[in-house]
Amino acid sequence: MRFMPQTDADIAAMLKTIGAADLDALVAHVPESLRARAAINLAPGRGEAEVAAQLGALAAMNGAAAGYSSFLGAGYYRHYVPAAVRAITARAEFATSYTPYQAEASQGTTQAIFEFQTLITQLTAMEVANASMYDGASAAAEAVLMARRVMPKRRVVAISRALWPDYRATIRTYLSALGEIEIVEAPFDDLTGAIDLSALAAIAGDKMLCAVLGYPNSFGVIEPIRAAAEIVHRADAIMITATAEGLALGLLKPPGELGADIVVGEGQSFGLALQFGGPGLGFMAARADHVRQMPGRLVGQTCDRDGRRAFCLTLSTREQHIRRERATSNICTNHSLCALAAAVYLSQMGRRGLRELAERNVELAHQAAEALAARGIKRRFNGPFFNEFTAAIPRPAAALEAAERRRILAGTALAPDYPEISDGLLIAVTEMNHDAEIDALARTLAEAAAGSVEAR
Amino acid sequence: MATAGKISGVSPIRKDHDSRELAARDTATLPIGTPLIFELSSDGRAGADLAPRTKGARSGAEILGPELCRDDLPGFPELSEPQVMRHFLCLSQLNFAQALQFYPLGSCTMKYNPVINDEIAALPGFANLHPLTPPHLAQGALELMARLEAALAEITGMDAISLHPAAGAQGELTGLLCARAFFNKRRETRHKVIIPDTAHGTNPASCRLAGYEVVVAHSNDRDFIEASEVRRLVDNDTAAMMVTNPNTLGIFEPQIAEIAAALHDKGALLYMDGANLNALMGVAKPGHMGADIVQLNLHKTFSTPHGGGGPGAGPIGVTRVLEPFLPVPRLKNTAAGWTLDHARPDSIGRMRSFHGNFGMLLRAYAYILALGGDGLANASRLAILGANYVRKRLEAHFPAASAEPSMHECVLEHDLEKRSGVTTLEIAKRLLDFGVHPPTIYFPLIVHGALMIEPTETETKEVLDAFVAVMERIYTEALSDPELVKTAPHSLTLSRVDEAQAARHPILRWQPK
Numbered sequence: 001m002r003f004m005p006q007t008d009a010d011i012a013a014m015l016k017t018i019g020a021a022d023l024d025a026l027v028a029h030v031p032e033s034l035r036a037r038a039a040i041n042l043a044p045g046r047g048e049a050e051v052a053a054q055l056g057a058l059a060a061m062n063g064a065a066a067g068y069s070s071f072l073g074a075g076y077y078r079h080y081v082p083a084a085v086r087a088i089t090a091r092a093e094f095a096t097s098y099t100p101y102q103a104e105a106s107q108g109t110t111q112a113i114f115e116f117q118t119l120i121t122q123l124t125a126m127e128v129a130n131a132s133m134y135d136g137a138s139a140a141a142e143a144v145l146m147a148r149r150v151m152p153k154r155r156v157v158a159i160s161r162a163l164w165p166d167y168r169a170t171i172r173t174y175l176s177a178l179g180e181i182e183i184v185e186a187p188f189d190d191l192t193g194a195i196d197l198s199a200l201a202a203i204a205g206d207k208m209l210c211a212v213l214g215y216p217n218s219f220g221v222i223e224p225i226r227a228a229a230e231i232v233h234r235a236d237a238i239m240i241t242a243t244a245e246g247l248a249l250g251l252l253k254p255p256g257e258l259g260a261d262i263v264v265g266e267g268q269s270f271g272l273a274l275q276f277g278g279p280g281l282g283f284m285a286a287r288a289d290h291v292r293q294m295p296g297r298l299v300g301q302t303c304d305r306d307g308r309r310a311f312c313l314t315l316s317t318r319e320q321h322i323r324r325e326r327a328t329s330n331i332c333t334n335h336s337l338c339a340l341a342a343a344v345y346l347s348q349m350g351r352r353g354l355r356e357l358a359e360r361n362v363e364l365a366h367q368a369a370e371a372l373a374a375r376g377i378k379r380r381f382n383g384p385f386f387n388e389f390t391a392a393i394p395r396p397a398a399a400l401e402a403a404e405r406r407r408i409l410a411g412t413a414l415a416p417d418y419p420e421i422s423d424g425l426l427i428a429v430t431e432m433n434h435d436a437e438i439d440a441l442a443r444t445l446a447e448a449a450a451g452s453v454e455a456r
Numbered sequence: 457m458a459t460a461g462k463i464s465g466v467s468p469i470r471k472d473h474d475s476r477e478l479a480a481r482d483t484a485t486l487p488i489g490t491p492l493i494f495e496l497s498s499d500g501r502a503g504a505d506l507a508p509r510t511k512g513a514r515s516g517a518e519i520l521g522p523e524l525c526r527d528d529l530p531g532f533p534e535l536s537e538p539q540v541m542r543h544f545l546c547l548s549q550l551n552f553a554q555a556l557q558f559y560p561l562g563s564c565t566m567k568y569n570p571v572i573n574d575e576i577a578a579l580p581g582f583a584n585l586h587p588l589t590p591p592h593l594a595q596g597a598l599e600l601m602a603r604l605e606a607a608l609a610e611i612t613g614m615d616a617i618s619l620h621p622a623a624g625a626q627g628e629l630t631g632l633l634c635a636r637a638f639f640n641k642r643r644e645t646r647h648k649v650i651i652p653d654t655a656h657g658t659n660p661a662s663c664r665l666a667g668y669e670v671v672v673a674h675s676n677d678r679d680f681i682e683a684s685e686v687r688r689l690v691d692n693d694t695a696a697m698m699v700t701n702p703n704t705l706g707i708f709e710p711q712i713a714e715i716a717a718a719l720h721d722k723g724a725l726l727y728m729d730g731a732n733l734n735a736l737m738g739v740a741k742p743g744h745m746g747a748d749i750v751q752l753n754l755h756k757t758f759s760t761p762h763g764g765g766g767p768g769a770g771p772i773g774v775t776r777v778l779e780p781f782l783p784v785p786r787l788k789n790t791a792a793g794w795t796l797d798h799a800r801p802d803s804i805g806r807m808r809s810f811h812g813n814f815g816m817l818l819r820a821y822a823y824i825l826a827l828g829g830d831g832l833a834n835a836s837r838l839a840i841l842g843a844n845y846v847r848k849r850l851e852a853h854f855p856a857a858s859a860e861p862s863m864h865e866c867v868l869e870h871d872l873e874k875r876s877g878v879t880t881l882e883i884a885k886r887l888l889d890f891g892v893h894p895p896t897i898y899f900p901l902i903v904h905g906a907l908m909i910e911p912t913e914t915e916t917k918e919v920l921d922a923f924v925a926v927m928e929r930i931y932t933e934a935l936s937d938p939e940l941v942k943t944a945p946h947s948l949t950l951s952r953v954d955e956a957q958a959a960r961h962p963i964l965r966w967q968p969k
């Protein structure tokens with residue numbers, strides 16, 4: 001087998017050294033009743049060409065990846081991935097190493113993570129960021145658990161109903177075993193699509209642990225974080241923001257400036273391929289005085305014995321391998337290579353490039369919203385938006401089908417997650433969408449709304 | 457100092473100097489190493505060019521207005537593309553990695569990661585596939601996931617597989633929450649989970665998150681768990697026991713069937729930590745051992761790259777009775793092809809967004825296709841061969857911590873601390889001078905000064921022999937010149953990194969002066 005180098009002679013010599021008759025003798029101590037049934041009934045191995053052909057055929061069955069113009073978003077966004085990002089993350093020095101426990105042999109990984117942590121603190125205007133979480137949704141769940149460690153006596157977790165459904169569901173699962181927590185959904189304002197601040201104020205009280213808001217939220221609306229944070233802080237509770245479209249932080253006011261105490265999000269937009277939804281990149285940033293309650297790995301700066309700058313994993317006494325059941329989290333393997341991708345991406349886009357790209361996303365999304373409005377399709381909510389908005393369209397499922405027949409993936413219907421919004425179609429527009437696509441989208445949806453595109 | 461012989465291939469840039477001599481010099485004159493990306497930045501440089509706008513007059517910032525927009529990104533890097541490339545390529549040179557060095561990091565299965573799998577992951581049909589693509593346009597991806605589920609079920613002997621969890625630890629939590637949901641459904645409340653003293657730290661941490669109290673089971677003097685110990689601990693308040701098999705000493709738990717029976721007698725479940733599955737393929741299936749739940753670390757057994765600490769993937773397998781509790785969505789075969797089923801009332805819910813770390817799943821599937829059933833069985837046997845070979849060859853000076861036979865890894869001890877004050881950590885650092893990534897050290901916790909060595913099946917006998925020679929040499933050095941070992945490494949770009957200082961005075965980000 002091409003991945004295994006042992007010749008018959010090697011195997012014979014090694015067995016002789018060990019004093020075993022054959023390979024099976026090495027597992028003879030495993031109960032016979034188990035060994036007898038252990039054969040793996042799968043097809044024989046294949047050469048590289050056959051593997052490539054089979055997987056290539058499966059890839060080709062995914063029609064949607066090519067030949068369609070796409071306005072899918074809802075937590076995962078189509079952005080251009082610069083070749084430099086792929087070239088660096090493909091480097092075996094990064095890809096085939098593991099957790100940098102041996103600092104002297106891992107300065108590449110540790111320094112890159114230190115840079116990633118810094119970039120995230122700059123984007124969020126927070127003081128510390130960890131070395132990554134699995135994705136935005138699990139990072140949001142970990143943020144609530146972290147808040148609970150900071151304020152163990154508080155019970156009520158307010159989650160905006162306009163927080164991404166995946167994030168809400170993940171938070172619920174992570175909290176499900178910790179009985180004393182009460183999750184309350186804070187409603188949205190049906191006009192603006194933003195959180196209903198008076199409803200939030202009604203939830204805020206001396207039992208409130210934290211509030212979690214999307215920024216932007218699951219309708220694309222930019223939440224009034226500052227006002228929400230004031231309400232949350234008046235109750236002495238913890239303000240958590242969750243940003244699924246990381247690029248938004250290149251232009252929007254950073255959550256740290258608006259009063260957020262813990263900032264989480266998804267960094268997929270920073271140079272990661274869509275890859276059917278994973279691996280993504282959870283990021284988490286917090287205030288320095290909460291650092292010992294943070295989950296996940298942290299890299300810190302230090303020196304070697306000769307006084308040279310060096311980087312290593314630090315504050316590990318928070319972590320499972322030291323603290324075991326009293327650890328701040330069970331996370332071990334995280335999404336380090338994705339953090340590296342983000343570090344390369346953000347470094348390359350740079351201070352101006354990232355902002356320009358974010359602005360371009362705003363411009364194109366607003367161009368699309370205006371094109372739709374010009375054809376009579378209004379926005380479902382009037383709150384401000386970044387690169388994603390909810391169009392008000394009757395029977396969105398039918399409109400999506402009609403668009404698909406014109407090879408347009410027009411977005412995501414809100415109804416499955418929000419039965420109360422039967423007429424919402426979430427449309428994301430990025431730098432990958434050009435003018436002609438936007439025009440075709442507007443035309444097609446207008447015709448679908450008017451019922452002039454025949455149903456399938 | 458004589459330049460140490462390097463074991464395998466290229467190593468990072470090495471300055472052959474004597475660190476003791478260097479330490480004596482004025483540190484202020486030393487180079488500061490690779491600058492941070494922020495220190496290379498210069499106002500006005502850019503590494504990306506955006507196509508000019510074709511329509512619209514108002515800029516994004518004007519559209520949103522100053523209320524919503526930030527002023528600037530202070531401190532953010534400004535570099536050209538070639539600078540960015542050079543910076544990160546320079547950083548890459550400072551890493552040890554499986555592709556470049558022998559990397560026998562125990563419990564982590566640092567085997568070769570087939571490069572074709574990265575190419576496959578980059579195919580547009582996979583790389584550009586949005587997770588919310590209508591299922592009928594994503595049949596290739598869903599079909600692949602279904603085939604991977606079936607293959608993992610066959611390899612483990614479990615009834616159902618969920619590909620949802622992002623890593624081993626998330627698989628543990630997912631599995632324990634399924635156990636919890638299972639008992640809730642039967643209106644039973646149980647509070648305890650039993651965990652052996654040899655367990656990986658994620659096990660107790662996951663228990664706590666799943667709302668369980670940890671009860672520690674003690675290994676016997678032969679370093680495995682006896683069924684009698686389990687019988688002593690298990691009661692009607694026990695939800696499950698988490699058993700790693702082979703355990704973290706690399707020993708197959710010989711009483712696993714009796715342990716399962718003892719648990720099942722009290723209505724408790726057997727959770728098997730399958731991180732060490734690289735020992736078991738074609739040798740023994742968790743399902744046959746009586747496991748009710750098992751998590752698999754695809755980044756270990758199934759060759760997906762470890763990425764400097766992830767991403768991985770941590771699918772779980774369960775028995776039929778636990779299947780209704782698996783996270784959503786579940787793959788479902790319908791007349792119209794594969795779909796994703798969210799309507800599962802007993803499910804624990806979601807642990808993350810979307811459908812799993814697909815980019816890792818497809819690599820694992822490609823690996824399984826490449827090896828086939830017999831090849832996987834062979835991989836496990838050859839992994840076991842390598843571990844036992846290293847163990848045997850090192851036994852004079854680094855005896856095994858346990859007399860039991862080793863599976864895919866061996867845990868060794870040594871007497872150097874007593875004889876010359878040289879610690880396991882110092883041995884590990886000295887290994888770096890020879891171009892070897894150290895084994896896992898000080899784990900499992902029950903072995904004093906443990907060296908946990910997992911060679912994997914993809915290393916040659918020559919590499920293993922060279923490793924043995926290096927370990928022997930370090931043993932000799934530790935007796936004849938202990939300072940040489942204690943002050944290692946000597947041949948890397950850095951000498952020993954001061955981890956205590958990093959924790960005492962945390963500096964967790966760069967800040968402008």
Ligand SMILES: Cc1ncc(COP(=O)(O)O)c(C=O)c1O
Nearest residue numbers: 332333563623624625656658731
């Ligand atoms: C025995 C064992 N269990 C669980 C884990 C946790 O897996 P992960 O790091 O993928 O979360 C590991 C590895 O880190 C392990 O070695």
